Amino acid sequence: MNLPAAAPAAHLLQVAVSTPAHSALGDLLSYACDRPLPPGTLVRVPLGRREVLGVVWDAPAEPPPLPAGMAPRAVAGVLEGMAPLDAAWRRLVAFAARYYQRALGELALAALPPQLRELTPEQLARRMRRTSPAFPPLPQAGEGGGEGCKNGHNAQSPAHPCPLPQGGEGVVGSISLSAEQASAAAQIDTNPGPFLLFGSTGSGKTEVYLHSVQQALAASPAAQALVMVPEINLTPQLEARFRERFAPLYGDAAVVSLHSGMTNPQRLKSWLAAHAGAARIVLGTRMAIFASLPGLRLIVVDEEHDASYKQQEGARYSARDLALWRARDQGAKVILGSATPSLESWHASDPAVGRYQRLEMPSRIGAGALPRLRLIDMGQQPRGAIFAPPLLAAITERVERGEQCLVLLNRRGFAPVLHCHACGWKSDCPHCSAHQVFHKIDRTLRCHHCGFAQRVPRACPSCGNPDIAPVGRGTEQLEEQLAQLLRNVITPERRAARVARIDADTTKAKGALEEQLAQVHAGDVDVLVGTQMVAKGHDFRRITLVAAVQPDGALFSSDFRAPERLFALLMQAAGRAGRDARYVAAQESHPEMWLQTWHPDHALYAALRHHDYPAFAAQQLAERAGAGMPPFAHQALVRADARSQETAQAFLQAAAEAARTAALPGLEQVFIFPPVPLAVQRVAGVERAQMLLESPQRGALQRFLAAWQPLLHAERARHKGLVRWLVDVDPQGI
CATH class of the missing domain: 3.40.50.300 (P-loop containing nucleotide triphosphate hydrolases)
Known part of the structure; x- marks a missing residue:
């Protein structure tokens, strides 16, 4: 493609483009055009040797001067036929870029559909003629815009793009609210x-x-x-x-x-x-x-x-x-x-x-009842039992009555790891500091962090022992075990009980999720095994029992948000039971949530037993207030990826020292914690470290982060083994 050279005397536009990461280029680049274009217009512009999509932006009061001897390059094309992106959209993008410490152009272009970023003006024009209402042409030099409707469109356009509703503004049917x-x-x-x-x-x-x-x-x-x-x-x-x-x-x-x-x-x-x-x-x-x-x-x-x-x-x-x-x-x-x-x-x-x-x-x-919570103390159950006998009996009883059950385990695969008891070998990922998960159906080991997969070895790669065994449980194993345990259970339709699984592995094919959900809704599945993707939002009408098999892990996580997430997940999962009050009444049963735990006396489960979110929230907020954690403080993480852990942490430490030396605005109200490795510190061969920043004042943290950006760019140039860095404002996982 022949890119245009410098343009003759023309109008100077400020254009947001997606510049290379950490390029330290300004938010807006200057381009020349033979006519003025309103802000929000989409244009094709040269960037280096490429031609990319850009958004004409509001010109600053004092546009930045061009370097001596350099003329602006010309706009390659204007995407006609589409109304400019309005001021409200541009304000949203500008705020998000500023608050989350990203380049304006990066966020503006990422917010647009991928295909739109690739279309030429001619391609867009053809598409708009086929599928979209007409828009008024963009104003030429010296022309003004016409009267606008509330959507900012030209009301004089012969095909106004804001159609009136069909059938009037009345209410469809009679919806009775409680x-x-x-x-x-x-x-x-x-x-x-x-x-x-x-x-x-x-x-x-x-x-x-x-x-x-x-x-x-x-x-x-x-x-x-x-x-x-x-x-x-x-x-x-x-x-x-x-x-x-x-x-x-x-x-x-x-x-x-x-x-x-x-x-x-x-x-x-x-x-x-x-x-x-x-x-x-x-x-x-x-x-x-x-x-x-x-x-x-x-x-x-x-x-x-x-x-x-x-x-x-x-x-x-x-x-x-x-x-x-x-x-x-x-x-x-x-x-x-x-x-x-x-x-x-x-x-x-x-x-x-x-x-x-x-x-x-x-x-x-x-008037449907919320499910009763049944806590099972796994310390009192047979050693090694996947399903406690009382839970298995309850599932059997429900299936024999024609009701459905949901079994929740938020871990896919058959087992989290394969292990050799002879030498201690584990199925570690060669590229990550994590285990490869055993998937029995296709006999593979897969890393859920980097995607690396390989066939299951016939014997231990370390000592040759053929007796390598899965350790832990995933949804594949639960599905297999339940199918075996329920093989003699007969439903009222005089057929064998059916067990199905819905997780990220079973729903990869297009339309697979919809097909599997339809089978559940149709009653073709008696016991559904799944991860959190089936625990929220779905309106299963015949499920009357939900069981959480291994929920305890989040109780003792290093992430202070883990208890909040666990409570939400279990409450949402419990909510799948007994949603159809008439069906439950006809069955003469009561919806139940069964929870297998090694810690039945934990305060989280006590609040869950009474469906008492306010009590749980009060206890958690009291803890966070005492510890000075969100929402009583504001946080940001700086994360660094490098070829070695030492390089990643050295970059973070140097950036912190540079901030202190420069006495950046807001620093007196920002506490910078020492850098530490991430919980999974190596992914795809790259070492990862993070550094937490905390402040009681959101404004102080934002002022500090904005002033810190040039120093972070400068430090990156001094650490050659650094792959990338990023700032995560209001992080959800620490």
Whole structure:
């Protein structure tokens, strides 16, 4: 491709492009164009020897001067036919880049659909003619824009991109809300929020979301709503409910999804529909927070406590936190929903703090009872038992009555490690400081950190002993054991009990998850074994018993958030039992949660027994307040990857010393801990270390981090063995 050389006298544009990591280039680069372009316009520009997509940005009051003797390169092309990204979107990206300490261009381009980043102006023009409503042409030199609608589009365009709803703004059908649902919905309708919807599992939070979305869209023909869920596997059933409710009002195309499980053309189509205002409702995972939604009036963050809302690669943003910022910036309402809110949100909704309005829905729909918790002390059970006899008897009884059971173990594979008892060899990954997991179905050892896989050896590679054995348990082993233990159990349909497994290994193929969930809903599965991906959000109507087999590990983790996550996971898992009150009543049974533990007297399990999240949260917040941990302090991690652990830690230590020597702003309120290796310190042959920063003042921490960036870039040049470094603001795992 022939890249343009310096342009003749022309308009100078400031363009955000994704520059190489740690290049220390400025946030915006200067390019020349033969006409002025409004901020938010997408352009193709030369960058080195490549041509890349860029976003025309708001010009600073004093544009940076060009180096002497250097002329700006010319814009290669303008992506016509698509309305510019509006000021609200640009403010969101700019805030996220500033807060999470990333380059503006990196975040702006990562927020766009992958396929859009690759299209030429001609390709985009053809696509827009095929699938999208027309937009007014971009203004030429000396031309101004026309009158805009609420979405920022030209109202004089012959094909206005904001269609009026089909079928009027009325209510589809008659949806009867419970008293608790009606009270919560009324509060959301009349108050500004933000709202924390604290509803027990099965209390009908989704119906409140549907009501609130309906109210938001009815208020304006240009209004849009964003509904986020933490994981891809939760989007199909949510999309089905939203289409059922809103397709009769606004047409089937008014509801779109945005998540990484879609193909690139699908993602681009949904994104363009949202950008044009044709999509009134966008359902998605964390990436959807950056969708272009000119008419945004409501954001819903379901399961707001879930750690999946925090990006763990590249720009480590929190979609939940950005939802709060974006709603405030655009004058939209935001609803955070959960049966086990994050402790940060719970604290913010304390009336004494008053940042969020807490709405409570403690009862299940249909007067359904919450599951009883049955704790099994594994110290009193037969040695080596995978399933305690009382639990196995309870599962057998349920299956013989035609009910379904869910068995939870948050570890896939057959066993965490293979072990030779003769010489002590373990199936360690050659590239990571972690074990390779034994997968019995395909007889492989796989590292779940770097992806390295190999066949299971016939004998110990160290001593030749043929008797190497699996140690520990994974979902594969549970599935196999249950199938064996239940082989003689007969269901009311006079067939043998069926055991199935749903985890990341069984759902790799396209459509596999939907097919397996359909089998569960149809009653073709009697016992479902799975990881956390089936423990939340799913509406299984016939499951009446849930069992957690090995939950104790998180009780003694070095991560202070581990108890919070364990409590949330177990509460969410328990919520899968007894969701259909009429079915439970007809079966004359009571839903149960069985928990096998070596620590039955632990305070976490005592709170879980009574489904008492407020008591658990109060105890955890008291501990964190005493220790000065979030939400009573603010944290950031600096992580370094290097060829050796010594190099990684030396870089971090030098960066800390440079910050102290320079007396950076905010330093007096920031405590810098010594660098330490990560829990899994080597991944894919790269050593990893981290250094924690903590401050009682968020502003002080942000000032320090911003001033520290040039010093971090400078230190990187002095440590040749350093592979990369990054700053993780508000980390979710330490």
